[in-house]
Amino acid sequence: MQQQIQYIKTNQLHESSLNPRKEFDQHGIDELAESIRQVGILQPIIARLNTTVIKKTIPIYEVICGSRRLSAAVIAGLTEVPVILRDLSDEEAFDLMITENLQRKDVSPLEEAVAYQSLISKGTYDVHSLSIRFGKSESYIRQRVKLNDLINEFKDLLRKEVINLSAALEIAKLNQDNQIELYDDSYKNHEQAYGSLPSLKQLKRTIERDFMTDLSDAPFDIHDVTLGPFGSCIGCQFNTASETLLFPDAPEQGRCINITCFKEKKNRHFEREIQRVQQEEPDVILGAPGYIYGEEEKRINEMKKQGVPVVEMSWSNGFSEVTIPEQPDTPDASYYETTEDYEEAMEDYLDEVKDYENDLKEYNEKIASGVVRKVFMAAGNDKGKVRYYEPVGKRANGSLSEQSGADVAKEEQIKELQEKDKRNAELAFEKTYTDVKGLLEENIYSNIEENLSQSEWQAVYVVLLESIGHVPLREEINPEGSYIDNKQKTEIASKLDINQINRLFRAFLQNRLETGSPLYQVSEAKSLISIASEKYPELVKEIDLKHQGVYLKRKESIEKKIQELTSNQ
Known part of the structure; x- marks a missing residue:
């Protein structure tokens, strides 16, 4: 069906309130205006009659496609522009606006993000149907939509090309609080430190280190639905394994990108488990590493005051951790260029398997012997996890295996009290010395003239x-x-x-x-x-004569030269 082009006055054309595109490049509009002055408008504007606005007998039209062309035409001095009028519902008009925006050559990633999200929010499309409609992969659509999660500061940096699209996509994976923290730490002063902004590799490393946690290392059961507000970690929106299109490099169990939720689960798991261990497993030792400081040290001391038996698990305190051997990875033939390389890797692998089996046997024998103790860690990096320790040094020949966790803790408390008594004596001595030193200074001890005692x-x-x-x-x-x-x-x-x-x-x-x-x-x-x-008078005299003899000869030579210089005046 051929569409009729009409020339309509520019003052009868108004911007549509449905248009999701709110920002325009003024420089680009000025360039378009200059082009219009030279060759006119090559592509007509699409509009519909606006029935909600009545301006006497003059009809008003709502621009569906061509807002930039209309603005440029006004700047170029045109009073009329070519328009195709169409009878469109709000849904049809909105769909056409989005489609026109997305088909522009200069459409920005953020404009794409708003456009795709608008279509999804209207309920007209999902990611799959958008992918078919616009000929993009589902990963492409999801990544663009994810850009809507950027805080305004990072959106602004992307618009100004201070950060590139790859960096923006990495940052968009974080929640708003973490984005704010990242912005304040690394991007807030970007104008003064443009050359020192993180590279993409550094940015990924920072995000993984500071804002993500590997779920394979979680101290709690990631299938447990009772630990946090978001239920199980499996299938959770904050688990990177649930969004393989956004996180293609995520490990099998994924990483948690909601640190607040992860910490809450850790704390709930810890409080629940430490009570259960004390009630149901009295033989399990409650342990803490020897390197805790600050708030964690205060918390452990408070637990001890409340009667919770916590033992320092360190070599100096007679404990060595027993870790389960790691099974070697089977070589993947696709990673090797030649059959010979793969076969060589397999030979190494089989040797590693033998070592692993021997180590595993030794580990199981230690566990079965009863010498190795099960320890629930109450602090440190392993807080909330079960670890195994064997006695060493002073404890190696003791009866540790026959003691309950509480008995071991009592020994520790006695030791701590003895150390405390020793420290109290040291403090008393130190303060006595300080006061006595002041006493001698006040009484000017150094002025006493009597014989030394x-x-x-x-x-x-x-x-x-x-x-x-x-x-x-x-x-x-x-x-x-x-x-x-x-x-x-x-x-x-x-x-x-x-x-x-x-x-x-x-x-x-x-x-x-x-x-x-x-x-x-x-x-x-x-x-x-x-x-x-x-x-040693004779020896010193001999030394003196030797050096004096040399000195006198040199003195004689110097005096002779002085005399010659004096006589030539």
């Missing part, structure tokens, strides 16, 4: 022991080795005889008077020479 002389010896160098006396007064532990100095100082005291002073003098800069530390150097002259 025995305790003061002993204190002198303690100080001297720090600076005697590696001399025979060091090993003599400390037979256990040349290193003198600070805690031993007081006892060693109290046992020195007069000969050792004299040697101690001399070792100290020698150590402190030796210098690599005798011209700078002249007093120290002269004192050392003076002592040596007194104790």
Whole structure:
């Protein structure tokens, strides 16, 4: 059916409220206006009669397709434009608008996103029928629709081409809260740090690390429908395995992209399991790693105060984790270029299988022996998970396998109380020292003129022991080795005889008077020479003559040159 073209005044044509396209490129419209000035409008506008607007006897028309052409025509100075009038329902008009927008060469991904979502929201299409209608893959349609989930800040960056489509699609996988966090951390100051924005590879790594969790590592049963508001993780909208078109690289069980829900499930699972373990499995040890800090450390301490027996699972505390061996992956022939490469990989695989079977046998024997203990982790990266530990070191020969989890925890509590008592004694000593030091300063102890007391002389010896160098006396007064532990100095100082005291002073003098800069530390150097002259006069005299002889010869030569220079004046 041939459609009749009419020329209608521009002031009778109005933008349709149905048009989902709200933003236009003014620069592009200006370019189109210039083209219209040169060659006119090549493609007529499609419109329908607007029966809701009455302007005296002048009919008003609603533009269905060609809003940009109308705007450009007005700029170009045209008062009339070619129009094809069609009798369309709202649904037909809307469908035609969307189709016209999507068929433009310059349609942006965000415009596509709005258009596809509009058609889906109207109930006219689903992803499959849209795919057929517009000749696009279902993955393409889903990805474009997903762009509607971008926060406005990222939509703006995509429009300005600060980020590309690939980055936008990765970001759109996150919920709004996570997008805001990502924007604030990495994109907020993009104008100052344009060159340092994350690459696509870095962006993917950041999203997987900070905003996704591998469900294969979940401490809870991902099939459990009672743990969170979204039920089971299987088929969940936040499980990447449920959206293979959007997440083609997702692992088999998927990744959770709703960290808040995942944490809530972890916490519910933990609270439920820790109560069950205490009531139904008294032999299971409640454990915590030795490296917990901050809020987690406070929480464990609070649990202990409330009588919950938690044991530190660390090597230093006599425990070593027993992990189940990992089964090697079977080589895939399609990954290898030649049959020889595949056969070589299979040989390596069979060797790995033997090692795995031996390790698994050893693991099962340990578990069956009763020596290895089942531990429910109450903190750390494994919080809420069951792990297995065997006794080592001081516990290796004990009766750990016969103790209940509570008994093991009691031993830990006794040990902690003993350590606490030790620390209290240390604090008392430290505070006593601080107060006494202040007392000596206030009373100007250094101004006392009377002879040194025995305790003061002993204190002198303690100080001297720090600076005697590696001399025979060091090993003599400390037979256990040349290193003198600070805690031993007081006892060693109290046992020195007069000969050792004299040697101690001399070792100290020698150590402190030796210098690599005798011209700078002249007093120290002269004192050392003076002592040596007194104790070894002949040897020092010989040394002095040797160096003085050289000096006198040089002095004579210098004086001769000075005399020659003086006589030539």
